[in-house]
Amino acid sequence: MIASVLTIGDEILIGQIVDTNSAWIAQKLNEIGIRVCAKISAADTQNSIVDALNFAKQKSDLIIITGGLGATKDDITKKTLAGYFDLELYFHQETYDRMHGFFAKVGRTVSEMNRNSCYMPYDAIILNNEKGLAPAIWIEKENKIFISLPGVPFEMKHLLEDKVFPKLKLVAHISPIVHRTILTAGEGETQIAEKLGDFENILPSHIKLAYLPTLGTVRLRLTALGESEEVLEKELDFFEKQLLDTLGDLVYGFGENNLPNAIGTILKNKKLTLGTVESCTGGNIARLITLNPGASTYYFGSIVSYHNSVKTNLLQVDENELIQNGAVSESTVIAMVKGGLTKIGVDIVVATSGIMGPDGGSELKPVGTAWIAVGNSENIVAKKIFMNRGRDINIEYTSIVALNMLRKFLLEA
Amino acid sequence: MIASVLTIGDEILIGQIVDTNSAWIAQKLNEIGIRVCAKISAADTQNSIVDALNFAKQKSDLIIITGGLGATKDDITKKTLAGYFDLELYFHQETYDRMHGFFAKVGRTVSEMNRNSCYMPYDAIILNNEKGLAPAIWIEKENKIFISLPGVPFEMKHLLEDKVFPKLKLVAHISPIVHRTILTAGEGETQIAEKLGDFENILPSHIKLAYLPTLGTVRLRLTALGESEEVLEKELDFFEKQLLDTLGDLVYGFGENNLPNAIGTILKNKKLTLGTVESCTGGNIARLITLNPGASTYYFGSIVSYHNSVKTNLLQVDENELIQNGAVSESTVIAMVKGGLTKIGVDIVVATSGIMGPDGGSELKPVGTAWIAVGNSENIVAKKIFMNRGRDINIEYTSIVALNMLRKFLLEA
Numbered sequence: 001m002i003a004s005v006l007t008i009g010d011e012i013l014i015g016q017i018v019d020t021n022s023a024w025i026a027q028k029l030n031e032i033g034i035r036v037c038a039k040i041s042a043a044d045t046q047n048s049i050v051d052a053l054n055f056a057k058q059k060s061d062l063i064i065i066t067g068g069l070g071a072t073k074d075d076i077t078k079k080t081l082a083g084y085f086d087l088e089l090y091f092h093q094e095t096y097d098r099m100h101g102f103f104a105k106v107g108r109t110v111s112e113m114n115r116n117s118c119y120m121p122y123d124a125i126i127l128n129n130e131k132g133l134a135p136a137i138w139i140e141k142e143n144k145i146f147i148s149l150p151g152v153p154f155e156m157k158h159l160l161e162d163k164v165f166p167k168l169k170l171v172a173h174i175s176p177i178v179h180r181t182i183l184t185a186g187e188g189e190t191q192i193a194e195k196l197g198d199f200e201n202i203l204p205s206h207i208k209l210a211y212l213p214t215l216g217t218v219r220l221r222l223t224a225l226g227e228s229e230e231v232l233e234k235e236l237d238f239f240e241k242q243l244l245d246t247l248g249d250l251v252y253g254f255g256e257n258n259l260p261n262a263i264g265t266i267l268k269n270k271k272l273t274l275g276t277v278e279s280c281t282g283g284n285i286a287r288l289i290t291l292n293p294g295a296s297t298y299y300f301g302s303i304v305s306y307h308n309s310v311k312t313n314l315l316q317v318d319e320n321e322l323i324q325n326g327a328v329s330e331s332t333v334i335a336m337v338k339g340g341l342t343k344i345g346v347d348i349v350v351a352t353s354g355i356m357g358p359d360g361g362s363e364l365k366p367v368g369t370a371w372i373a374v375g376n377s378e379n380i381v382a383k384k385i386f387m388n389r390g391r392d393i394n395i396e397y398t399s400i401v402a403l404n405m406l407r408k409f410l411l412e413a
Numbered sequence: 414m415i416a417s418v419l420t421i422g423d424e425i426l427i428g429q430i431v432d433t434n435s436a437w438i439a440q441k442l443n444e445i446g447i448r449v450c451a452k453i454s455a456a457d458t459q460n461s462i463v464d465a466l467n468f469a470k471q472k473s474d475l476i477i478i479t480g481g482l483g484a485t486k487d488d489i490t491k492k493t494l495a496g497y498f499d500l501e502l503y504f505h506q507e508t509y510d511r512m513h514g515f516f517a518k519v520g521r522t523v524s525e526m527n528r529n530s531c532y533m534p535y536d537a538i539i540l541n542n543e544k545g546l547a548p549a550i551w552i553e554k555e556n557k558i559f560i561s562l563p564g565v566p567f568e569m570k571h572l573l574e575d576k577v578f579p580k581l582k583l584v585a586h587i588s589p590i591v592h593r594t595i596l597t598a599g600e601g602e603t604q605i606a607e608k609l610g611d612f613e614n615i616l617p618s619h620i621k622l623a624y625l626p627t628l629g630t631v632r633l634r635l636t637a638l639g640e641s642e643e644v645l646e647k648e649l650d651f652f653e654k655q656l657l658d659t660l661g662d663l664v665y666g667f668g669e670n671n672l673p674n675a676i677g678t679i680l681k682n683k684k685l686t687l688g689t690v691e692s693c694t695g696g697n698i699a700r701l702i703t704l705n706p707g708a709s710t711y712y713f714g715s716i717v718s719y720h721n722s723v724k725t726n727l728l729q730v731d732e733n734e735l736i737q738n739g740a741v742s743e744s745t746v747i748a749m750v751k752g753g754l755t756k757i758g759v760d761i762v763v764a765t766s767g768i769m770g771p772d773g774g775s776e777l778k779p780v781g782t783a784w785i786a787v788g789n790s791e792n793i794v795a796k797k798i799f800m801n802r803g804r805d806i807n808i809e810y811t812s813i814v815a816l817n818m819l820r821k822f823l824l825e826a
Contacts, residue, residue, distance in 0.1 A: 041453075282708075
């Protein structure tokens with residue numbers, strides 16, 4: 001089965017928003033073995049949508065459409081689809097009842113405009129939206145499936161995963177497909193590929209390995225296509241184990257996990273508490289850790305010592321050493337760890353100090369240089385790193401490397 | 414002039430990357446008065462690209478193509494374009510010389526694969542890439558302009574802004590267009606639109622006002638289309654002043670500025686220093702401030718008091734009050750400001766404490782509740798806010814509201 005994704009909305013064509021929906025949809029379709037051959041964004045006009053539908057249906061069996069279903073936008077997508085297939089619209093009582101119930105809960109009544117949005121095309125299958133007002137509309141015509149979804153990301157995701165995919169698996173012939181995602185940190189794509197040369201040679205042709213690099217981490221995805229899900233799971237068990245044995249402690253997690261959350265699990269298991277002391281990363285490591293719910297069980301907090309006076313006064317970094325070696329130095333980050341252990345009152349601290357740019361670099365310490373230290377009351381390790389690809393990327397990279405140093409330290413602690 | 418944007422790459426169609434290029438291109442084209450009627454993403458195959466070209470040229474005079482120009486990808490875009498217009502390829506010495514010079518600088522030689530990428534279609538105009546290897550290729554055929562750019566964002570942006578736009582302005586009739594962007598924080602789109610009712614009524618039809626809302630802030634863009642840039646600038650001076658008079662202190666800046674940077678300017682002018690004390694925002698406010706270069710001149714640092722022990726031990730929040738009122742309370746955030754003023758040693762502190770979810774809420778303090786306080790040694794103000802749209806959005810929203818409270822406090826300080 002081959003699909004096209006059609007996103008509708010003037011806001012996409014004036015560049016006011018980045019279309020993240022279509023990337024998410026493409027990823028999910030690929031995961032269930034449906035290849036996406038094209039993505040099209042069309043304006044909020046009938047002509048635009050019709051042109052895009054004509055283009056999409058020439059190339060694909062499944063056309064996923066998002067956007068243009070809101071009551072405020074005159075339902076241009078629904079009307080256009082109905083016109084395109086010559087389908088009358090009828091009042092869909094169930095959608096109205098759901099809407100009425102939803103509004104009643106928040107003490108509002110259904111406006112005329114909202115009531116008008118409850119008309120649906122004859123012959124279409126209506127899939128209820130549990131997270132919003134506009135349902136998904138499923139139309140089968142010309143041996144193809146057209147599915148119209150609202151553009152609000154969390155409604156679209158809910159409808160696609162919970163309503164559309166189960167139905168799609170019933171009506172379409174989709175070969176079983178099984179994925180495993182293995183998360184690594186500490187080496188680049190090329191170094192990992194070198195380590196996995198032998199592994200890739202023994203992989204059978206129905207199992208693919210994809211490298212998905214992001215800043216400081218690489219996700220590896222094993223995808224197996226076949227006839228029996230059970231057989232594929234067993235095969236992946238085998239190959240995943242081979243892969244894990246080869247990569248050792250480069251692997252920090254699986255699936256949708258993230259590096260600070262994986263660190264949190266180690267900390268909880270070892271009953272250890274964590275603090276951070278950040279200069280150049282300016283609170284970004286704290287942010288990455290606390291984006292995970294429940295971080296307060298192991299993470300106590302951070303001292304963002306951006307100005308040197310905070311380093312000397314609050315963290316008691318020795319002023320003479322600071323002047324002598326500079327804020328971006330091994331001695332400073334080690335002193336920052338020591339200060340953090342006492343002041344935050346935790347078992348382990350990670351500290352950063354660097355020059356993130358665009359100014360402030362020197363010949364000895366160019367923009368992009370950072371020192372990172374991690375340690376406990378017994379042992380502190382420090383490392384100098386370098387990455388200069390713009391201030392925001394330098395900050396993010398330094399944060400990820402610091403988190404990974406922390407992870408490695410914990411594995412040995 | 415009407416344009417289509419065509420992005421090429423399997424990585425877009427498997428959802429591995431979000432296509433941010435096309436949104437950026439659409440925005441820039443709109444800014445110079447070129448409407449984008451469609452965006453298409455095609456796979457790295459000749460058929461896919463040809464289908465997309467056929468679709469795009471039916472609808473537009475200008476087709477901007479990105480991606481598929483790298484040497485590693487077999488130059489599928491360039492070969493396909495050459496084939497599409499029946500143009501032979503020839504060895505483009507200048508591109509080779511530039512590549513040779515680029516590699517020589519980093520001590521590398523030009524590989525066979527790289528040399529092969531120096532062939533260009535006859536009849537095409539080659540625009541040199543100052544930031545990378547692949548130049549832009551400009552082809553005029555069938556009364557339309559086709560422009561092929563590399564997909565690497567900073568190379569694409571450079572070529573479009575520095576090479577393509579100046580040339581486009583010469584050959585195409587593009588009416589002068591002038592923009593002003595006014596940045597506001599503190600009110601939603603609807604409230605601002607209500608305030609601007611009279612203003613919008615007096616706006617002449619060749620000047621448009623667009624609302625570009627993001628979390629906690631709204632950008633307002635005035636766009637004037639006409640025959641003389643000088644006249645338009647004068648008109649916009651007048652209308653911008655009207656708008657500023659109406660909105661008063663909702664306006665925090667102009668153009669590409671951001672809220673923490675605008676706050677930095679006030680702090681520098683008033684010679685004041687700033688610290689932050691964050692619980693629920695977990696370092697995100699510190700991060701937003703320190704993403705701006707030069708923040709260390711006014712920003713000293715943050716104490717991220719995620720765990721209550723940091724609030725009581727380091728910030729000396731009264732333990733009894735904390736237990737009695739809870740961490741998410743007026744008394745706690747006020748005490749956090751006081752602790753921050755002393756411990757960080759600054760003139761002004763902003764503090765946050767809230768429940769960001771998904772768990773931890775109660776009937777009295779549901780998920781999404783946050784207390785914010787800002788103050789100096791003489792005066793502290795506090796406010797309770799509420800927003801529940803998922804943990805990451807709750808954190809970002811609380812951060813932006815806190816920064817805006819700080820800005821308002823500074824304006825009156």
